[in-house]
Amino acid sequence: MKHDIVVIGAGIIGICSALHLQRRGFNVTLLDRSAPASETSYGNAGVISRGSIFPEAAPGVHRKLPKIIAQKSREARVHYRYLGQMAPWGRSVLKQARVENFKKNIHALNELVGHCLAEHKTLLSECDGYHYLRENGWLKLFRTAETFESSATEQHYLESCGVAFDRVDASAIRQMESGINDIFTAGLWIKNTASVSSPGKVCDLYAKRFVSEGGTIVRDELKQLEWRHDRWNIVGADASRESHTVVLALGAWTKVVLETLGYQVPMVVERGYHMHYQLSDSAHLNRPVYDVDGGYVMSPMQQGLRVTTGVEWGFESTVPTPVQLQQVKPFVSEAIEISEALDPEPWLGRRPCTPDSLPIIGPATNHENLWLAFGHGHMGFSMGPITGRIVADMIAGDTGVINTDAFRLSRF
Ligand SMILES: Cc1cc2nc3c(=O)[nH]c(=O)nc-3n(C[C@H](O)[C@H](O)[C@H](O)COP(=O)(O)OP(=O)(O)OC[C@H]3O[C@@H](n4cnc5c(N)ncnc54)[C@H](O)[C@@H]3O)c2cc1C
Numbered sequence: 001m002k003h004d005i006v007v008i009g010a011g012i013i014g015i016c017s018a019l020h021l022q023r024r025g026f027n028v029t030l031l032d033r034s035a036p037a038s039e040t041s042y043g044n045a046g047v048i049s050r051g052s053i054f055p056e057a058a059p060g061v062h063r064k065l066p067k068i069i070a071q072k073s074r075e076a077r078v079h080y081r082y083l084g085q086m087a088p089w090g091r092s093v094l095k096q097a098r099v100e101n102f103k104k105n106i107h108a109l110n111e112l113v114g115h116c117l118a119e120h121k122t123l124l125s126e127c128d129g130y131h132y133l134r135e136n137g138w139l140k141l142f143r144t145a146e147t148f149e150s151s152a153t154e155q156h157y158l159e160s161c162g163v164a165f166d167r168v169d170a171s172a173i174r175q176m177e178s179g180i181n182d183i184f185t186a187g188l189w190i191k192n193t194a195s196v197s198s199p200g201k202v203c204d205l206y207a208k209r210f211v212s213e214g215g216t217i218v219r220d221e222l223k224q225l226e227w228r229h230d231r232w233n234i235v236g237a238d239a240s241r242e243s244h245t246v247v248l249a250l251g252a253w254t255k256v257v258l259e260t261l262g263y264q265v266p267m268v269v270e271r272g273y274h275m276h277y278q279l280s281d282s283a284h285l286n287r288p289v290y291d292v293d294g295g296y297v298m299s300p301m302q303q304g305l306r307v308t309t310g311v312e313w314g315f316e317s318t319v320p321t322p323v324q325l326q327q328v329k330p331f332v333s334e335a336i337e338i339s340e341a342l343d344p345e346p347w348l349g350r351r352p353c354t355p356d357s358l359p360i361i362g363p364a365t366n367h368e369n370l371w372l373a374f375g376h377g378h379m380g381f382s383m384g385p386i387t388g389r390i391v392a393d394m395i396a397g398d399t400g401v402i403n404t405d406a407f408r409l410s411r412f
Contacts, residue, residue, distance in 0.1 A: 002026045003244040005395070006234055008222050008257075010034075011041035012203050012381055013373050014249035016123070016388025019210040021247075024396045029243070030210065031234070033221035037203030040251055040349040041381060043274050045299045045308045046199040047138050047288050048117050048382045051163050051190035054154060055105040055357035056377075057096035074295035074327045075310035082314050089268045092355035105356045108406035109379075110161045112359075112386060115401060117194055119385035120202075127205040132196040136287045141173065141187040143293040148186040151292075155188070164191040179284035180336045184291075195288045198302045199381050206384075222250070225257060227367060245369040247391060252350035254374040261367065265360070266412055267375055270351040271312040273322045276304035277338040285336065294331030295324075304342045307332055311351075322346040353377040361390050362408040371395060372409055 002025045007018040010032035018030040030036075067073045069083075078086070096105065124130050142148035158165050166189045168176065173184050196202050211217060220236035225246065227233075232246045248254050252269045259265075279285070288299040299306045309324040325346050332338060354360065354375045364370040373391050376383050386401075393400040405411075 004029070005245040005247060006031055006232070006241065006243040007247040007249055008032075008234070009248065009250035009254070009374075010036040010207065010217065011039055011249065011251050012037065012199075012206075012384030013251065013376060013387050014247070015203055015207045015210060016384040017247055017249055017373050017391040018215055018388075019123075019206060019213070020388040020392035021395060022210060022213050022215045024392050026395070028210075029216045029218055029241070030207070031218045031220055031222065031236070031241075033219065033237075035219070036207035036217065037200050040351060041203050041384070042200035043347040043349045044199050044381045045288055045297045045306065046196040046301065046381065047297070047299065048120050048194045048196070049138060049190065049379070050113060050117060050192040051140075051158055051165060051188075052379050052382070053106050053109040053113050053157065053161055053163065055096065055102060055109065056353070057093045057105070057355060057357065058102055059097055059099055061097045062094060074324055077312045077324055079312075079314035079318050079321075082318070085315070086268060086313060089266055089355055092266050096356045101356065104406075105358060106157055106161065108358055110163075111402045112383060112407075113379070115386040116382040117192060119389060120194070120382075123206055123209070123385050124202070127209045129202055129205045132198055132202050133194055134197070134287060135194045137189050137191045137193045138195060138288040138290065139168070139173070139177065139187050139189055140290045140292060141184040143183055143185060143291075145185055147293050151188065158188075158190075165189060166191070177286060177289065179279075179282070179286075180289070181334060183334055195299060197300065201302070222257065225261065232369065245371065245395065247371045247373055247395075249373045251374055251376075251380070252352045254352065254372070258364075261364070261370075263364070263366070263409075265409070266355050268313060268353055269316070270353045270377070271314060272349050272351060273309045273312075273320070273325050273346045274306050274349070275322075275325050275346050276301065276306050276342040277332070278340050278342055279305050280337040280339050283337040289335070291331060291335055294328055294335065296328040296332060298332060298336065305336070305338060320346065320348045322348070351377050351380070356411075358407055359383060359387065360407060360409050361387055361404060362394060365410050
């Protein structure tokens with residue numbers, strides 16, 4: 001047995017990191033204040049996307065701002081009092097949006113995203129979880145010819161990065177998804193993409209596998225982290241524990257923990273909501289669909305049709321304001337026949353987002369035996385298993401599957 005490691009945060013990133021580290025012979029404890037995957041990893045759209053290689057910081061991103069600030073965008077919404085807080089992050093986003101940075105970030109994302117599905121498939125087969133997986137891609141659909149044309153740059157980069165996709169017209173869309181209404185004129189069918197019918201249950205399977213392979217899951221809330229006599233002292237609400245090595249994988253909450261250790265990480269939380277709807281008898285959906293003009297994603301889930309929203313920026317303490325769910329509902333109803341909403345309340349998730357849309361994976365810069373795995377933004381469900389492998393490779397000192405320089409904290 002190698003030395004002991006505590007992974008803090010049991011979302012998809014922490015679970016997969018713990019599982020891979022355990023397999024390298026470390027003695028691993030996974031610590032979370034709640035049950036595994038109780039937060040963002042539970043309620044996402046479940047897409048394991050090969051085509052999501054585009055950073056939010058793209059050339060021309062500043063042109064979206066006036067509409068967002070005027071609260072006229074369904075895809076992004078900001079609480080005004082949070083604007084000041086976002087300014088440094090916004091400046092970094094503008095820097096990352098320069099063409100040379102945009103291309104560099106696409107390249108790094110493409111490297112990472114290229115491994116996501118294969119890594120999930122390996123874990124799913126080991127956990128007897130294949131029945132959750134649909135390998136039929138996902139559809140990005142456009143209502144008008146103009147909006148489809150606006151995806152020309154995206155299509156160019158998909159092609160140059162070797163991402164397989166088909167352009168589909170209205171009749172092809174009808175054939176693929178006969179259960180949706182005839183309102184989309186064109187779309188992109190991103191292949192080599194899969195989705196799951198319950199991200200929460202998939203995470204649960206991976207967590208159970210970690211335990212069955214000898215790992216320990218502890219329920220406690222991290223209150224403080226201290227470096228003491230060559231070991232980490234992890235002060236929880238219920239107990240203190242020591243560990244040789246710590247991995248921070250607390251998703252949206254990692255930044256706050258790092259601040260207590262003196263790190264200022266450029267990250268914001270992009271909140272997103274979901275609601276499940278019952279489909280009417282004549283409606284069905286075979287795969288997730290992104291209605292670009294409507295500004296939402298709909299995914300078939302075990303619980304019903306899961307509608308997820310775009311981005312909302314606000315303080316951690318800002319009460320849930322699921323305005324975007326109300327805004328997109330008429331667009332959902334135009335696209336597919338839904339009956340009643342199935343959840344008593346909308347669900348709220350928190351995407352941890354960096355200005356270059358690349359996760360932070362690697363060693364902390366000023367502390368020994370402290371490793372970071374967070375900041376996976378809109379793609380953390382897809383990236384969980386490959387991140388876990390990378391974390392284990394790094395800590396074990398093994399040669400990794402990809403070059404990870406682009407993901408290190410030291411880039412900021
Ligand atoms: C609406 C929406 C749709 C999305 N759709 C997709 C998609 O289709 N595909 C995709 O790949 N990604 C998607 N994402 C993104 C993805 O869900 C996230 O990137 C991913 O879940 C982040 O995982 P994580 O493990 O880093 O964080 P989380 O899942 O949030 O886990 C963090 C954990 O830290 C724990 N924690 C926090 N503070 C403490 C503390 N003090 N002590 C102990 N534990 C603590 C929490 O309890 C939690 O379990 C979506 C996100 C949203 C919001």
